[in-house]
Amino acid sequence: MSQRIIYKIDFYSYWHTGSGLAGSTYADAIVNKNEQNLPVIPGKTIKGLLRDAAQQIHYFDDKLVTQDFIQNVFGADSEKQGVDYKKEGKAFFSNAELSKSLSNSIIEKKYDNELYKVLPSTQIDENGQAKDGSLRQLEVTIPLTLYGAIEHFPESETYLEQLENCFAFIKQIGLNRNRGLGKCKFSILKINKKHEALSI
Numbered sequence: 115m116s117q118r119i120i121y122k123i124d125f126y127s128y129w130h131t132g133s134g135l136a137g138s139t140y141a142d143a144i145v146n147k148n149e150q151n152l153p154v155i156p157g158k159t160i161k162g163l164l165r166d167a168a169q170q171i172h173y174f175d176d177k178l179v180t181q182d183f184i185q186n187v188f189g190a191d192s193e194k195q196g197v198d199y200k201k202e203g204k205a206f207f208s209n210a211e212l213s214k215s216l217s218n219s220i221i222e223k224k225y226d227n228e229l230y231k232v233l234p235s236t237q238i239d240e241n242g243q244a245k246d247g248s249l250r251q252l253e254v255t256i257p258l259t260l261y262g263a264i265e266h267f268p269e270s271e272t273y274l275e276q277l278e279n280c281f282a283f284i285k286q287i288g289l290n291r292n293r294g295l296g297k298c299k300f301s302i303l304k305i306n307k308k309h310e311a312l313s314i
Contacts, residue, residue: 115269116204119277120304122261123155123210123287128231128254129296131155131288143289144253148209151226152217153255155287157207160262161188164207167283168276183276186268210262229256235290254295261303269307278302 131146148154165188171179189203211217220226233252267273281300288296 115307116266117269118306119264119267119274119302120261120306121264121281121300121302122259124259124299124301125255125257125287125297126299127257127294127297128233129257129288129298130252130254130290131159131296143250145230145255148211150217150221152212152220153229153258153260155210155260155262157209157262160210161205161207163284163287164188164277164280167280171279171283178279179276183273187273187277205267206265208263208265210260212258213261229258230254231256235293252289274302274305 130143132143146154146156165184168179168184168188172181172184185201187203187205190201231254233254235250235252281302284300285298286296287298
């Protein structure tokens with residue numbers, strides 16, 4: 115049996131999850147956006163963050179997060195675990211996006227460009243001077259709340275507790291976390307065993 119986990123991410127500072135693209139003279143690095151120019155965190159990124167959190171917690175305390183949880187939810191990596199097979203994880207991670215009501219309001223009022231800001235940054239040498247050619251323009255998103263879903267999550271109270279441990283472990287997301295960007299909190303909103311459509 116499986117269930118659907120609906121969660122939210124509250125951001126408390128500017129944040130940048132990159133698309134890998136440059137914005138010409140506008141910025142050297144722009145954020146992930148959907149076709150409506152609204153911020154989005156790809157499901158693949160969410161899965162990677164949670165897998166990394168799970169592996170780090172397991173390393174220090176294998177009771178808080180078990181190897182069984184990691185393999186069943188995220189899958190088994192044959193190269194890292196020294197086995198001759200690759201097991202697919204049971205869970206599927208959707209993109210994390212703004213709520214539908216907020217998205218519709220932003221699109222209707224054409225406020226999408228107000229969600230972003232460009233921050234300049236530069237490298238400083240040992241003399242406290244800016245290095246030549248090191249000035250970069252980083253596009254960031256303002257603090258917002260995003261929502262996502264984890265489909266086909268195993269129906270297990272133990273696994274749910276371990277997922278909550280992973281959520282609590284993640285305090286920041288994206289680039290320049292050492293400069294205060296990406297401060298956030300993950301929270302479970304709803305557990306749905308009928309896999310109804312996400313309607314937040």
